[in-house]
Amino acid sequence: MQPGIEDLMRELSSELGQVYRWIAEEVGLNHTDLMALYYINRAEGSGTPKSLAEHLGLTTGATAILINRLEKRGYVVRTPHPTDRRGVLLSLGQAAQDHEFTELRKRLKQLNAEVIADLSPQESAIIRAFLTRIVTNTRETLQHLRLDAQASTAPAEGADGSGTGPSK
DSSP, X not given: OOOOHHHHHHHHHHHHHHHHHHHHHHTTOOHHHHHHHHHHHHHTTOBOHHHHHHHHTOOHHHHHHHHHHXXXXXXXXXXXXXXXXXXXXXXXXXXXXXXXXXXXXXXXXXXXXXXXXTSOHHHHHHHHHHHHHHHHHHHHHHHHHHXXXXXXXXXXXXXXXXXXXXXX
């Protein structure tokens, strides 16, 4: 019996997680730090500490510690936000562009390059459309799940507006 699509996606996610952990270890980072760098790179200078925290599912305090750690090692640079005088934007620092790090990124891109190159244009279009829908759906569903979890852990509003909930 062939594995279902859900099973294959879980297996792919697990294997990619192993690859990312290996890459992180090779450059002396932890997995979350590496995922932060991928997010910051993808944001192309428009990422903020808040958006990074939301993406990683971390508290703002934990994200501040993460950014401080990456900034101290030269992986992240903070620049003043152009329209929010209290805000900062995140971009990759010099350490994230050094030879060792960029060579690992190249190796990662080569990981499945041969398989991807063997796809016909039609197969590529179908897979791209499918993965785009899956990523979008997963991202939106996770966002809703997090919001629902926050709402369920927030203190209930009392009838008097005190936030203490109904008295018993």
